[in-house]
Every structure is written in C-alpha cells, then in structure tokens.
Amino acid sequence: MRPFILRLLIALSMALSLSTAWAGVPNNRAEPAYAEEQTILQAEKDSRSPQPGLADKDSGRVHMDRHYLGQYGQKEGTVIVQRGGNQWRVLRNGPLAMLSGTVLVLALLAVFLVAKVVGKIKADEPDTGRRIQRFTDWERHVHWATAITFIILAVTGLVILFGKKLLIPLVGHDVFAFIAYIFKYLHNFVGPLFIVCSVLMFFTFLRRNFFRRIDWLWFRKAGGMLTHEHVPAGFFNAGEKSWFWLGVTLLGLVMSISGLILDFVSFGQTRYVLQVANYLHLLGATFYIAAAMGHIYIGTWGTPGAYHAMRHGDVDESWARAHHGIWLDEVKAGVPVGTFDKRVPPPDHPPPPGAAPGNVPPGVRP
Numbered sequence: 001m002r003p004f005i006l007r008l009l010i011a012l013s014m015a016l017s018l019s020t021a022w023a024g025v026p027n028n029r030a031e032p033a034y035a036e037e038q039t040i041l042q043a044e045k046d047s048r049s050p051q052p053g054l055a056d057k058d059s060g061r062v063h064m065d066r067h068y069l070g071q072y073g074q075k076e077g078t079v080i081v082q083r084g085g086n087q088w089r090v091l092r093n094g095p096l097a098m099l100s101g102t103v104l105v106l107a108l109l110a111v112f113l114v115a116k117v118v119g120k121i122k123a124d125e126p127d128t129g130r131r132i133q134r135f136t137d138w139e140r141h142v143h144w145a146t147a148i149t150f151i152i153l154a155v156t157g158l159v160i161l162f163g164k165k166l167l168i169p170l171v172g173h174d175v176f177a178f179i180a181y182i183f184k185y186l187h188n189f190v191g192p193l194f195i196v197c198s199v200l201m202f203f204t205f206l207r208r209n210f211f212r213r214i215d216w217l218w219f220r221k222a223g224g225m226l227t228h229e230h231v232p233a234g235f236f237n238a239g240e241k242s243w244f245w246l247g248v249t250l251l252g253l254v255m256s257i258s259g260l261i262l263d264f265v266s267f268g269q270t271r272y273v274l275q276v277a278n279y280l281h282l283l284g285a286t287f288y289i290a291a292a293m294g295h296i297y298i299g300t301w302g303t304p305g306a307y308h309a310m311r312h313g314d315v316d317e318s319w320a321r322a323h324h325g326i327w328l329d330e331v332k333a334g335v336p337v338g339t340f341d342k343r344v345p346p347p348d349h350p351p352p353p354g355a356a357p358g359n360v361p362p363g364v365r366p
C-alpha cells in the first residue's frame with residue numbers, strides 16, 4: 001500500500017511541475033493585436049505632437065477614435081490593453097467625479113436653504129377628521145418598491161464612484177474592499193429590479209400626470225412656495241408631474257438603458273460603448289439623486305401630511321383642500337380625476353364676476 005501512495009505522490013508532483021512549466025510557455029495562439037499596436041505607435045511617432053503622457057486627458061485619443069470606428073468590433077476579447085481606457089479613467093475620476101460631487105452637495109445645500117427660508121407648507125385649516133382615500137394599496141406598494149430599490153442603487157452607486165476617495169481614508173483598504181465587493185453585487189442585482197418597478201410605476205401613475213392648462217398657473221407662481229399661497233391643483237400638481245416626466249421617466253430611461261449595457265457585458269458591446277454608457281450612467285445618477293433629494297424633502301418634512309398619504313393611503317379633507325383642491329372637488333362630485341381641470345380658465349383670464357359656479361376654478365375659494 002505504502003509504495004502505491006508514494007508513487008501517486010510522485011506522479012502528482014510531476015504533473016504539477018509539468019503544468020507549471022507549460023504555463024510558462026507563451027501561448028502561440030494568443031492574439032495580442034501586436035501589429036495593430038505597432039501601427040498606432042508608428043502613427044503617433046509620425047504625428048507632429050508627441051503622444052501625451054499617461055496622466056494626460058488626451059492620452060489614448062487616437063486609439064479611442066479607431067475603436068469607435070469599429071477597429072476591434074467582434075474581436076473585443078483579443079484586446080489586452082485599450083489605451084482609450086486611460087482617457088475614460090482620467091475623465092471619470094477627474095472632471096466628472098468633481099461635477100457629480102459638486103452637484104450633489106449643491107442640491108443638499110439647496111434643500112436646507114428651502115427648508116430654512118420657505119419652511120413647511122401646511123394646510124390653512126385644522127384637520128376636519130374626515131379622511132379621504134388618496135392612494136390604493138397597489139399604488140403605495142409600487143411607489144415604495146421603486147423608492148427602496150432607488151435608494152439602494154443610489155447608496156451603492158455612490159460608494160462605487162466615490163468610495164476609493166472618501167471611504168478608504170476612513171475605514172482602510174480591507175474594510176473598503178469588503179464593502180465595495182458587496183455593494184457592487186447589490187447594485188448589479190437590484191438594477192434590473194429597479195427597472196421592473198419603474199415600468200410599473202410609469203403605467204400606474206401615467207394617466208394622472210398628463211399636463212393640463214391649470215398647471216401653467218402652478219409654474220408661474222412657483223408652486224406658491226415664495227408667497228405661501230395654495231395654488232389650485234388637481235390630483236398631482238405641476239411640480240409632481242415634472243418629477244414624473246423628467247425624473248422617473250426620462251432619467252429612469254437613461255439609467256435603465258446605460259445600466260443594462262454595463263450590467264450584461266456579454267452582448268458584444270465594446271469597451272468604447274461601456275465607457276460612453278458609464279459617462280451617461282454617472283451623469284444621469286447625479287441628476288436623478290439630486291432631484292430625488294428635493295422630492296424626498298417635499299414629500300416628508302416640507303409638506304406635513306404627504307408622507308402619511310403615501311404610507312397609509314389617506315389624507316384629511318383640509319389637507320386635500322389646501323394642496324389639491326381641484327382633486328377634492330372631483331372626489332366630492334364623484335367624477336373621474338382630471339374632469340374639472342378642463343373647466344379651469346387660463347390664469348390670465350379669471351372668470352367674470354357672477355359666472356356660473358361650474359366655471360370657477362374649484363380649488364380657489366373667495
């Protein structure tokens with residue numbers, strides 16, 4: 001038995017050393033794009049301006065343009081070093097990261113400024129005790145599923161973007177490596193879930209978000225934020241509709257398309273396409289997160305009663321009168337949402353004195 005084990009061990013160690021030796025032999029079938037590299041180096045040598053240093057933002061420009069022209073195309077897998085990647089790295093870690101950080105800090109400051117200067121927008125009258133259903137269970141679940149996946153993506157995405165600069169000095173390399181690993185996978189898996197939620201959100205709230213004539217009044221009066229007046233509004237006011245179209249829909253599309261390109265890399269997209277998708281994803285995320293700060297503030301501290309509506313589904317009648325008077329009148333009249341919007345005259349032409357009650361903007365009280 002013993003000689004057998006000994007022979008087995010010798011055979012194993014020989015196999016191991018053989019395979020190690022074999023790994024050391026260059027792979028003759030590898031395609032390092034050598035001729036390509038030579039051509040580029042020659043072109044750069046011939047050009048009047050010398051090839052910029054690696055840290056220069058122009059580094060790799062020639063290569064990136066060639067890449068854009070489909071130089072590598074299907075053969076992306078054979079590219080070992082894509083020097084256009086350096087330009088992406090310099091842009092992403094430099095001006096884009098700086099722009100993103102600046103926009104986010106300014107947005108946070110703007111929210112604090114509004115909170116300080118404008119303060120809470122409360123209902124004029126005390127609560128009546130009469131509750132009105134505003135959102136169904138389905139609407140609330142869709143909203144929270146989208147909101148929770150959004151927050152997970154925002155936090156994990158910001159750690160991917162700024163973590164190296166901000167977290168490594170605080171927690172060290174080991175802890176950061178662990179956090180980054182978990183967050184990266186969380187982001188990659190929650191992304192597609194967020195897309196499903198956003199699509200459901202879009203169709204659930206679409207009908208109530210079409211702009212109507214009355215919305216111009218809201219824009220002109222900046223939602224009454226500076227004058228503290230309640231501008232008449234239907235189920236959603238013009239600010240909420242803007243968030244729906246520019247945030248949830250437009251930025252949602254930018255994030256979803258660029259996110260899918262980055263998430264599923266095995267569909268033949270080149271590094272160049274990934275780099276462009278990354279620029280769009282990064283910029284889209286910046287503006288989406290900045291706008292979401294405003295949305296979250298207005299939906300919680302800024303408008304007492306609004307969070308309760310999305311949490312439990314109902315509002316007090318005085319809240320509905322103050323913030324969505326036209327909608328309240330529709331509920332009371334038992335007509336579909338949006339019916340009374342059409343009867344509201346444009347802001348420049350108020351109804352003549354003594355006009356029939358039906359022509360008076362229902363949200364406005366004398």
Ligand code: HEM
Pocket residue numbers: 092150153154156157158160161184187188190191192194195255256258259260262263278281282285288289
């Ligand atoms: C609105 C929601 C989203 C936000 C706020 C967001 C935010 C971010 C941010 C800030 C980054 C870092 C960019 C960088 O480091 O240059 C990132 C990376 C990424 N995002 Fe998103 N994202 C969102 C949605 C999505 C979706 C829907 C998907 C996929 C379907 C996705 C997939 C990815 C991937 C694959 C990366 C690269 C991760 C890596 O470096 O491994 N994201 N995201």
